Structures are given as C-alpha cells and as structure tokens.
Amino acid sequence: MSAGRGPGRVPGPVRDLWLGVRFAFAGGREGWTRALLTAVGVGLGVALLLLTTAVPNALAERDRREEARSDHTYSQRDIPKADDTLIVLDADTTFRDRAVRGRLLEAEGPDAPLPPGVAAFPAAGEMVVSPALRDLLASDEGRLLRERLDYRVAGTIGEQGLVGSKELAYFAGGEGLAKRLGHTSGARIDHFGNDDLTPSDPWDPVLLLLVLVVFVVLLMPVAVFIAAAVRFGGERRDRRLAALRLVGSDSRMTRRIAAGEALAGSVLGLVLGTGFFLLGRQLAASVEVFHISVFPSYLNPSPALAVLVALAVPAAAVLVTILALRGVVIEPLGVVRTAKPARRRLWWRLLLPLGGLALLFPMIGQGDDGGNFNQYLVVGGVMLLLVGITALLPWVVETVVARLGPGGISWQLAVRRLQLSSGTAARMVNGIAVAVAGAIALQMLFAGVEGNYTKASSYDVSRAQMSVDVPDGARTAATVAQYRETEGVREVTALSSAYLGDRRGEEASYLQITVADCVSLREVASLPSCRDGDVFAVKGAQYDSDNDHLTEPGTTLWTDPDETAASGDRAVSWTVPRDIRQARPREDPTGYERGGILITPGALPERLGAAASARLFISLDPSVEDAYDHVRNTAARLDPAVQPMTWQREESNERFAAIRTGLSVGAACVLALIGASLLVSQLEQLRERRKLLSSLVAFGTRRRTLGLSVLWQTAIPVGLGLLLAATVGMALGAVLLRMTDAAVRVDWPSVLSMTGVGAGVVLVVTLLSLPPLLKLARPDGLRTE
Structure with a gap:
C-alpha cells in the first residue's frame, strides 16, 4: 500500500511540511544555524510588532493614571472645609528641558484623601518624590534642583501615582495653604480623580491622516524584514532540496518541504520574538525616549492583535517561500539558478505604485473641509506605494549592475556577485x-x-525670555532686586496692572492702569519725556479704544469691586489728574498693546498700589549656563507656588506635537530593528559564502580587497535603493500634501537627512560585519568532513 493512502495515515502535504520542520532542526549544525538566523530575524520583527500591539494599551494606561491623580479643574465646585478635605496647590517647575510635576498638600482632617501612590502625607518641610526625581536629586547633575526643592525626602511615590518610570514628580507638605486659595492655582478637594470630564474635541481629518500614515510607515519595514528573514540561507536550502529530488521527491513535495523549513524558522522566531519582547518590556522602565517613559505593566499587547501576529507570521513565511521557489527549477542534479536567469519584467512591478496612487487619487484636494479621509483607501494606497519599492528595487538593481563596467579587483568581485544574485542584494x-x-x-x-x-x-524673545508674577503681599521693588541679583539675569522690567471703572457697579466701564518706573514704561509706550510723578494717557491702543473717554482729566475711577471684596478691602477711588500727558501705544514684550493710563510710582496713592498685581519680564544673559534654572530657583525661594514662564518663539498644537513625538519614538525603534536585522542578514550572507571567501584567500586575494568588495556589494544596492526611496517618498509626500489641500513643496533638508540616516545605518552595519568577514576569510575554511 502506498504511503499516505491507509486509514489513519497523515495526509501527504502535512507529512511533507513536518519533514521540512525535521530538516530544519535535525539537519546538523548547518540546519540549526540557518534556523537560528531565520528565527532571530523573524523574532526581531515579531518583537516590534508585539510592541506596536501594546501601544494602545500603554496610552490608555497613561491616560487612566493621569486621570486617577487629577486633583483640581477650573470648573469644579467649591466645597467647605471638613474632615475629609485636602488643600492642593500647584508647584510645577522645569529643570533644564524636563518638566517636574509638583504639588503642595495640607490635610484639613484625618479623612483627607491620599494621592495615588503615596502612603502618608508628608509633613511641612518634607516631600515624597518619584524614583527618577530621587535619583536626580542625589546626583551631581541635580545640584541646582536641590536648591529649589528645599525639602527633606521622606518617601517615594509608588507606580500608581506616576504616568512613567522616568517621570519627575513630588508631593510636598505645606502649612496655611487655605489662605492662598484664589491667589494661586489650586483648590480644596475631597477626592482625587476628575468627575466632570467633558468629551474631548474631535480630531480634525489632517491629524487623523497623519496618525494613519505614521502607523503604516512604521510597520511596513517590519513586514519587509520578516519576509526577507524567512529566506535566509536560500541557496544552501535549494541544494538540499535537489538531493531530495534525487531520492525520489517530486517538485510539489519539494516545495512543501521547503515551506516546512520556513514554517519551523518562523515558529521559532515567534518564540524568540516573544522572548525579545518580554526582555524589552522589563528594560522599558530604564529607557526614556524624547521624555516619554512607561512602566513594564503598560506594555500588554491586545490579545486579538497578538493572536493575529502569531497566525500571520508563519502564514507569511510559508507563502513567501512558495512564491520564491516558483522561479527556481530544482532538479535531481542541481538547482537551475546558476544559468542566466530571465530578465525581470517591469510592467507588473509598476502596477503596485500605480494602484496605490489610484486609491489615493479620489481624496486629493479634500483638505479639512471635505470630511474624514477614507482610512481604508489611505492605508491601502500608502501600503501599495511602499510595497511597490520592494517590487521595483530588484529590477532597478539588476538593470544597473548589468551595465556596470570593469574596475579594480574589489569592484569586479562585488559587481560579479551582484550580477549573479541581484535579488538577494535587493532583499x-x-x-x-x-x-x-x-x-x-x-x-x-x-x-x-x-x-x-x-x-x-x-x-x-529679543526683549525678554521669561516672565514671572510677584507673589501676593510681596513688595515689587524688593522682588525685582532679588531677581536682578540672580546669576544670569541681565535686565528686569516690572509692570503692575489693575483695572479701574467709572462707577461702583456691574454696569461700570473699565480701563487698564499700568504702574512702573520710566524705564519700564518705555517698554509699553512711546513717551515724550518722563520723570517720577508723571501720568500718561495712551489712546489708540488695540483693545482700549472704546474707553478713551475715561482718561479725561478730572474723571473719578474706582477699583474693581470683585477684586477688593476678595481681598477684604473697600473700593478705592482715584481721580485722573489735570496734568495728564499723552503717549502713543507700543507693544509690550508679550506682543500686547496696553492702553488706558500709565502711572509712575510717585503719582500713585498707596491704597491704589495695593490693588495692582505685578509681573516681571526677565532678560537673560545667553552666555550663562543654566540661567533659566537660576531664575526658577529664585522664584521657588520667594514662593514655591509661583511658576516662571519660559517664552518660546513658536507655539504648537498639542496633538500635532504629540504625533510628531510619537513618530520620533517609533522611528527610533524601527531604526534599531533595521540595524539589527541588516546585521543578521549580512552575517548570513557571509556564512553562505564562507568557502568562496576561503578559496579567494587561498589563491592570494588580500583581505583588504575582500573587505572593499563587501563594502561595494553593500554600497551599490544601498545607493540605488535610497535613490528609489527618495523618488517614491517625494511622490507619496506630494500626493499626501495634495490630499490635505496644501501646496506641494519638497522639504530638501528632510529628504537629505532621512537618506543620510538610512545610509549611515547601513554603513555602521557593514563596518560591524568586517570582523566576521576577516575571521571567515581563511584558507582553513576549505576543510570539510
């Protein structure tokens, strides 16, 4: 009875696949080496895929923990003091370019709520800190921050109170904080967590398009590397398959055996990839990328997506192997691969990018106003364009290397190798x-x-780089003196402001008064001349033109009744003097045109001065290192709840900035995968050519020549690949810009930088492969058993 026909016997195709699996693991050192290289290549890709499936859960967990420790909002209700209430004041700060989350706490009763991750309230003068902040304060780098956070460390914040392992955060104990409510950012609360959540604003279509394209662009290289990894050792495998044909297997059985070998390597790659992911998951707590960190517990892949990866990777390995063998004739006496292969055809390779453009074309010009972009067309179109590179590159490499002329020995070795196996180089x-x-x-x-x-x-920012409010109750002159004595401060401009109305009631019309010395007033207006005791009326300012009549001499003005009631004072009146002078408006350092009345200190009644709030504009010396932090230390010494503001030249949409940060983090992970996978692929290529390299050395070829030939073999396809990538990338970028209804403009610095980064990764991998090359290129490599 023939094999496979009896009852209970395993079907032939399954038996063939199993035979391939056995060859992968029972083929001696050669089989194990190939299976291990395939598994490592696949495993690196699987690890990144699992990391990607864990991203949604990590983001959700960060949001949940941020929400759980939320302490106050602008819209929350006022609650009376009770045994279960807690005073919370914001005390955030910045150390160099890193944000530090800070809170001042004062429990008003034994049942006051504890913040998440905190075991007990810190006493006045003490604080509990995150592990990262504790380590920073204990280091030499944290010297300036220690001066600012002048508290004794009494404990550590647990994981539940932090959104990331490297987050800098602290809770400090305080006294008498209730009297400061209303003057600083803070509140009286009876629990942590935000109860009055409002739905977030919907994402506009362009930002959603950015998110979709980011995910496709980051995941496509991973899929390409996995497809390339399952074809490691293809030439040796085909020679083994020829031996199977010699003992009686037909072509279909041979291909199924090859698919079984690929299946074994991919399943082992799943195991290794899971191990790489778990190892990376544990190491995640010690890594921070672009100030983003996570805890290992965040990185839990979605079960459905993890199952999809586990099924898709082996299936792709089998499919890629079968498709790769369609162009190889495996006969009992050898593999028909050394004969001149048929030239690759171009027409069908162009269908992929053209199909991608066809999918994206209907959305051109849609912009923000045409509704959301069709996510399926976007993903399909971008994928087809990028996959088109993998189809076009073998044709480009084959066409170019076929026309390369003669050169030195290293050049000839490289070109001949590329002419014989251009497909391997392209992969x-x-x-x-x-x-x-x-x-x-x-x-x-x-x-x-x-x-x-x-x-x-x-x-x-040419006039000032920071601003800070004078604490309530502090004397402006004394505060200015403190900042002027601070290291790195070049100039301080103090401007005090208040609003006065023409009557004491809700129907009053108000105008702004600004109190400062003559030098500071010249920062907000063009003055004819100035001395202490002068008063100026500014007419024609951007926002105060309707109240110019309030600056007429003899007009009686009153302080805002709401402000005076909050401070416990009675309304104060002031009469516009007869000798008031005229001034022209000028934008202050914040870009705001102040109108109303400008008053020098000598003309200001004391009670009216008490109703004004002061803000300082600080100009820094750029040559002083850590000048910003010296200013923050002075602010913390005067009042820990006062937070100096650092000025920026640009303002970015938070979601846009978050997407760009996410792209940077993902690109860093993909580049690491690219480097590792390329190194594994290079080592596999050298291993297959071990006897050839040994033969060349035995005939007198210098190792330097072999090293240069390897560099040429890498440089030629890399150069062609980067040129094709730049062309397709610019085409895809132009289409995406037209989809958003934006003008098409090639960002040449980005094109050159991205191309340079890709070339740099390949160059580093090539240099790392030179030591193994020199080790393999020895005459004793010709020995065999």
Missing part, C-alpha cells in the same frame, strides 16, 4: 528603502501642514 536593502521612503513622505507632510498647527508666538 537586504528593501527594508531600509521602505523606511526611508515613508520617512521622507511623512516629513514632507509634516512640513506642509505645520503652518496650520504651529505658529510664531506673540512673545518678543
């Missing part, structure tokens, strides 16, 4: 080409729509 470069093309398209899209989400701020 090595496919991943980097896809990554670079996607990055170029994204950078063009970001640059094209950046103007809609990023704008120049109104602050004039």
Whole structure:
C-alpha cells in the first residue's frame, strides 16, 4: 500500500511540511544555524510588532493614571472645609528641558484623601518624590534642583501615582495653604480623580491622516524584514532540496518541504520574538525616549492583535517561500539558478505604485473641509506605494549592475556577485528603502501642514525670555532686586496692572492702569519725556479704544469691586489728574498693546498700589549656563507656588506635537530593528559564502580587497535603493500634501537627512560585519568532513 493512502495515515502535504520542520532542526549544525538566523530575524520583527500591539494599551494606561491623580479643574465646585478635605496647590517647575510635576498638600482632617501612590502625607518641610526625581536629586547633575526643592525626602511615590518610570514628580507638605486659595492655582478637594470630564474635541481629518500614515510607515519595514528573514540561507536550502529530488521527491513535495523549513524558522522566531519582547518590556522602565517613559505593566499587547501576529507570521513565511521557489527549477542534479536567469519584467512591478496612487487619487484636494479621509483607501494606497519599492528595487538593481563596467579587483568581485544574485542584494536593502521612503513622505507632510498647527508666538524673545508674577503681599521693588541679583539675569522690567471703572457697579466701564518706573514704561509706550510723578494717557491702543473717554482729566475711577471684596478691602477711588500727558501705544514684550493710563510710582496713592498685581519680564544673559534654572530657583525661594514662564518663539498644537513625538519614538525603534536585522542578514550572507571567501584567500586575494568588495556589494544596492526611496517618498509626500489641500513643496533638508540616516545605518552595519568577514576569510575554511 502506498504511503499516505491507509486509514489513519497523515495526509501527504502535512507529512511533507513536518519533514521540512525535521530538516530544519535535525539537519546538523548547518540546519540549526540557518534556523537560528531565520528565527532571530523573524523574532526581531515579531518583537516590534508585539510592541506596536501594546501601544494602545500603554496610552490608555497613561491616560487612566493621569486621570486617577487629577486633583483640581477650573470648573469644579467649591466645597467647605471638613474632615475629609485636602488643600492642593500647584508647584510645577522645569529643570533644564524636563518638566517636574509638583504639588503642595495640607490635610484639613484625618479623612483627607491620599494621592495615588503615596502612603502618608508628608509633613511641612518634607516631600515624597518619584524614583527618577530621587535619583536626580542625589546626583551631581541635580545640584541646582536641590536648591529649589528645599525639602527633606521622606518617601517615594509608588507606580500608581506616576504616568512613567522616568517621570519627575513630588508631593510636598505645606502649612496655611487655605489662605492662598484664589491667589494661586489650586483648590480644596475631597477626592482625587476628575468627575466632570467633558468629551474631548474631535480630531480634525489632517491629524487623523497623519496618525494613519505614521502607523503604516512604521510597520511596513517590519513586514519587509520578516519576509526577507524567512529566506535566509536560500541557496544552501535549494541544494538540499535537489538531493531530495534525487531520492525520489517530486517538485510539489519539494516545495512543501521547503515551506516546512520556513514554517519551523518562523515558529521559532515567534518564540524568540516573544522572548525579545518580554526582555524589552522589563528594560522599558530604564529607557526614556524624547521624555516619554512607561512602566513594564503598560506594555500588554491586545490579545486579538497578538493572536493575529502569531497566525500571520508563519502564514507569511510559508507563502513567501512558495512564491520564491516558483522561479527556481530544482532538479535531481542541481538547482537551475546558476544559468542566466530571465530578465525581470517591469510592467507588473509598476502596477503596485500605480494602484496605490489610484486609491489615493479620489481624496486629493479634500483638505479639512471635505470630511474624514477614507482610512481604508489611505492605508491601502500608502501600503501599495511602499510595497511597490520592494517590487521595483530588484529590477532597478539588476538593470544597473548589468551595465556596470570593469574596475579594480574589489569592484569586479562585488559587481560579479551582484550580477549573479541581484535579488538577494535587493532583499537586504528593501527594508531600509521602505523606511526611508515613508520617512521622507511623512516629513514632507509634516512640513506642509505645520503652518496650520504651529505658529510664531506673540512673545518678543529679543526683549525678554521669561516672565514671572510677584507673589501676593510681596513688595515689587524688593522682588525685582532679588531677581536682578540672580546669576544670569541681565535686565528686569516690572509692570503692575489693575483695572479701574467709572462707577461702583456691574454696569461700570473699565480701563487698564499700568504702574512702573520710566524705564519700564518705555517698554509699553512711546513717551515724550518722563520723570517720577508723571501720568500718561495712551489712546489708540488695540483693545482700549472704546474707553478713551475715561482718561479725561478730572474723571473719578474706582477699583474693581470683585477684586477688593476678595481681598477684604473697600473700593478705592482715584481721580485722573489735570496734568495728564499723552503717549502713543507700543507693544509690550508679550506682543500686547496696553492702553488706558500709565502711572509712575510717585503719582500713585498707596491704597491704589495695593490693588495692582505685578509681573516681571526677565532678560537673560545667553552666555550663562543654566540661567533659566537660576531664575526658577529664585522664584521657588520667594514662593514655591509661583511658576516662571519660559517664552518660546513658536507655539504648537498639542496633538500635532504629540504625533510628531510619537513618530520620533517609533522611528527610533524601527531604526534599531533595521540595524539589527541588516546585521543578521549580512552575517548570513557571509556564512553562505564562507568557502568562496576561503578559496579567494587561498589563491592570494588580500583581505583588504575582500573587505572593499563587501563594502561595494553593500554600497551599490544601498545607493540605488535610497535613490528609489527618495523618488517614491517625494511622490507619496506630494500626493499626501495634495490630499490635505496644501501646496506641494519638497522639504530638501528632510529628504537629505532621512537618506543620510538610512545610509549611515547601513554603513555602521557593514563596518560591524568586517570582523566576521576577516575571521571567515581563511584558507582553513576549505576543510570539510
């Protein structure tokens, strides 16, 4: 009875697949080495895919913990003091370019709520800190921050009270905080967590398009690398398959056995990938990328997506292997691969990018006003364009290397090798080409729509770089003196403001008064001349033109009754003097035109001065290191709840900035995968050519020549791949820009930088592969058993 026909026998195709699995693991050192290289390549891709499936859960967990520790909002209700109430004041700060979350706490009763992650309230003069802040304060780098946070460390914040392992945060104990409510950002609360959540604003279509393209661009190189990894050791495998044909297997059985080998490597790759992911998950707590950190518990892949990865990777490995063997004739006496292969055809390779353009074309010109972009067409179109690179690159490499002329020995060795196996060289470069093309398209899209989400701020950073409020009850002159004595401060401009009305009632019309010395007043108005005791009326300002009549001499003005009632004072009146002078408005350092009345200190009644609030504009010496932090230390010494504001030239939409940060983090992970996978692929290529390299050395070829030949073999396909990637990337970027109704403009710095990064990764990998090359290129490599 023939095999496979009896009852209970395993079907032939299954038996063939199982035989391939056995060859992968029972083929001696050669089989194990190939299976291990395949598994490592697949495993690196699987680890990144699992990380990607864990991203939604990580973001959701960060949001949940941020929500759980929320302490006050602008719209929350006022509650009376009770045994279960707690006073919370904001005491955030910044150390260099890192944000530090801070809160001052005072429990008003034994049942006051504890913040998440805190075991007990810190006493006055003590604080509990996050592990990252504790380590920073204990280091030499944290010397300036220790001066600012002048509390004794009494404990550590637990994981439930933090959104990331590297977050800088603290809770400090305070006294008499209730009297400061209303003057600083804070509230009396009876629980943590936000009860009055309002639905977030919907995302506009362009930002959703950015998110979709970011995910496709980051995941496509991973899929390409996995597809390339399952074909490691293809030439040796085909020779083994020829031996199977010699003992009687037919072509279909041979292909199924090859698919079984690939299946074994991919399943082992799943195991290794899971191990890489779990290892990386544990190491995640010690890594911070662009100030984003997570705890290992955040990185839990979605079960459905994890199952999809577990099924898709082996299926893709089998499919790729079967498709790869369609162009190989495996006969009992050898593999018909050394004969001159048929030239690759171009027409069907062009169908992929053209199909991608066809999917994206209906959405051109849609912009923000045409509704959401069809996510299926976006994903399908971008994928087809990027996959088109992997189809076009083998044809480009084959066409170019066939026309390369003679040169030195190293050049000839490299060119001849590429002419014999251009497909293998193209597969090595496919991943980097896809990554670079996607990055170029994204950078063009970001640059094209950046103007809609990023704008120049109104602050004039040439006149001041920071601003800070004078604490309530503090003397402005004394506070100014403290800041002027601070290291790195070049100039301090103090402007006090209040609003006065023409009557004491809700129907009053108000105008702004600004109190400052003559030097500071010249920062907000053009004055004819000035000395202490002068008063000026500013007419024609941008926002006060309707109240110019209140500056007429003899007009009686009153302080805002709401402000005076809050401070416990009675309303104060003031009469516009007869000798008031005229001045022209000028934008202050914040870009605001102040109107109303300007008063020098000598003309200001004491009671009216008490109703004004002062703000300081600080100009820094750029040559002084950590000048910003010296100013923050002075502010913390005067009042820990006062937070100096650092001015920026640009203001960005938070969601746009978050997407750009996410792209940077994802690109860093993908680049690491690219480097590791390329290194594994290079080592596999060297291993397959071990005997050839040994033969060349035995005939007198210098190792330097072999090293240069490896560099040429990498440089030629990489150069062609990057050129193709730049072309496709710019085309995709142009289409995406037209979809958002933005002007098409090539961001050449981004194109060149992305291309340079891709070339740099390949160069580093090539240099790392030179030591193994020199080790393999020895005459004793010809020995065999």
